[in-house]
Amino acid sequence: MPHASRSASLPELTALFGAVQQHFLNVIVPLWQGPGWNAEMALPYEALDASHQPLPPQRYRAMACARQLYLFSSLIGVVDGAATRAAALFRSLQRHFHDAEHGGWFYSIDPQGKPLDSRKDLYTHAFILFACAHYWEKSREPLVESTLDAALEVISRRFATGDGLYEACLERDWLTLETGPLQNPLMHLAEAFLATLAVREDAAVQQALIELCTAMHKRFVDPQHGVLMEKPLGAVDNWYEPGHQFEWYFLLESSPLLRGSRLHAALDRAFAFTEQYGVVSASGAVRASLDLEMDGRPLDSTQRIWAQAEYLRALTLRPGSEAVVLRQLQALQQRFLHAGGWHECRDEQGEVSRKDMPSTTPYHLATCYRGLADYLN
Structure with missing residues (x-):
């Protein structure tokens, strides 16, 4: 501008x-x-209460570890101790969550560090890829890039459905749970692909990203309003979330590769519609979810x-x-x-x-x- x-x-x-x-x-x-x-445990607690006390741990999630790895990677050179914390989080990701037997990463462990939910979900794997890309940019450690490569390999080999989309969740041993693709994990996968392309040239990732966005437009975008639904078109009890519309818009608009794509054009066109129904004009508050069949009224x-x-x-x-x-x-x-x-x-x-x-x-x-x-x- x-x-x-x-x-x-x-x-x-x-x-x-x-x-x-x-x-x-x-x-x-x-x-x-x-x-x-x-x-x-060398892990972040899941949450703190209003007085800054950790809530009694029920679990630790790999996704939460990965998000904090991104956070402290982004703060290297800005906050004292950020590099040390990022290194600890990266080690914990591998130590606590990596599945040595079947590959990939568990969803969660219990407070003692044993696998709790041992399923493999795309959302978690996308955040591991995203965090490793950012951490590798700062650290340039070969082990970090090899973890990034392992995440890419498992996503393309295990989760991909062959049409540009990916299964949302699989069993620990990669057997199908028949979940099919879901919007939110796919968005974070697009975000992780973009983070990877920002730190290295990667023709396979670039192709996968283009195919993902093409398939998202075909399978998830409501043809009338241009909004991205949370489940594929035609699924029962479908809905859309303004926060996710805005998140996708930023990813697409900020990428020279994706700007001008059909998916970008749809979300650009739908921006005002999403604001009209998804943002409370008096306060600027963003509503959680809307029902397209009810003229965009809040769910x-x-x-x-x-x-x-x-x-x-x-x-x-x-x-x-x-x-x-x-x-x-x-x-x-x-x-x-x-x-x-x-x-x-x-x-x-x-x-x-x-x-x-x-x-x-x-x-x-x-x-x-x-x-x-x-x-x-």
């Missing part, structure tokens, strides 16, 4: 972003360096911080958006951030409905703030 077109809201936006970034570095990140870190009006962050990030790629970016950053700060951390969810009336702070949320804030930093630069 040309600098000359920037409106008078730019200085205010820059100042507010500085404050929000300091909150992230001084309040949120230290939660996961201190009380959120189980030093014995769930819960307001989640991650969806708020994804809408804000998507807006940074819309032309002439300074005023609305400022408004949405104010909404994020005032409605979700507080002196002790953040509110995970608010209900339809705007009341805080979840007081715990999950270890997975800083990933969304980190990617949002990275988008904002790029926008302001």
Whole structure:
């Protein structure tokens, strides 16, 4: 966007972003360096309560470990100890979750470190690929790249269905569970492919990404409104989520490879429709899910911080958006951030409905703030 077109809201936006970034570095990140870190397991606890105490652990997920690996990889050179923490998280990913017998990574382990849910899900594997790409960019350790390669190999060999899409979940030994493809794991796989292509040239990954987006347009996009459904077209009880529309839009719009694709064109066209029904105009709150068969009426009006962050990030790629970016950053700060951390969810009336702070949320804030930093630069 040309600098000359920037409106008078730019200085205010820059100042507010500085404050929000300091909150992230001084309040949120230290939660996961201190009380959120189980030093014995070398894993993040799943969540902290409002007084910064870990919730009694029921499980540890590989996906949560991978998201924190991304977080601390992104902070190398910015936060003291980030490189040491990223190295510990990478080791824990392999030590606790890698399946030496069948390959791939378990979904979760129990508090003692034994496999709990030993199924293989695409969502987890996509985040492992995503985190390894970012960590390899910073560390250049051969072991990290070999783990990245192993994740790519298992995704293409085990999860791929041959039509550009991928199974959402398989048994530990890779037998089918007949889940079929689902939108959310496929989106994070696209994100992981993009992260891989950002750190190295990879013709196979590039081809897989193009085929994935082509298949998503064919199988998941509602032809009338252009929105991406959560399940393939024709599935019973289907719905769509504004947060995911905005997340996909950012991935597609920010990629020279995908910008101009049919999937990008559909989501670009559907952006205003998603805003109209998915964003509460008075507060800027993003609704959780909508029913397309009911003219886009809300199925769930819960307001989640991650969806708020994804809408804000998507807006940074819309032309002439300074005023609305400022408004949405104010909404994020005032409605979700507080002196002790953040509110995970608010209900339809705007009341805080979840007081715990999950270890997975800083990933969304980190990617949002990275988008904002790029926008302001």
